[in-house]
Amino acid sequence: xxxxxxxxxxxxxxxxxxxxxxxxxxxxxxxxxxxxxxxxxxxxxxxxxxxxxxxxxxxxxxxxxxxxxxxxxxxxxxxxxxxxxxxxxxxxxxxxxxxxxxxxxxxxxxxxxx
Numbered sequence: 001x002x003x004x005x006x007x008x009x010x011x012x013x014x015x016x017x018x019x020x021x022x023x024x025x026x027x028x029x030x031x032x033x034x035x036x037x038x039x040x041x042x043x044x045x046x047x048x049x050x051x052x053x054x055x056x057x058x059x060x061x062x063x064x065x066x067x068x069x070x071x072x073x074x075x076x077x078x079x080x081x082x083x084x085x086x087x088x089x090x091x092x093x094x095x096x097x098x099x100x101x102x103x104x105x106x107x108x109x110x111x112x113x114x
Contacts, residue, residue: 059101066092067102076101 073084078098086095
């Protein structure tokens, strides 16, 4: 049985908001190049997981929806400034003016794990 090919997948978000994938590995590959269909299933599951993670960090226009939970978020103001803002759902308001888009804050840095 031939040795399975190893791939590294690099997801990126394009200017239009779609997920773009690039990979390091052989230049051309087809489904028949995969040794087992389980490898293809695992790759598709990982791609779906990465797309979901990227979507969770994507900017959400305020015209589309507001956060469901009270808390701090990255926000973009109408003049293009990116900062943090606090959303208060009971009053349906931000603690800063002119918010046009928001997204969850990233996870905090955990330091070097040696």
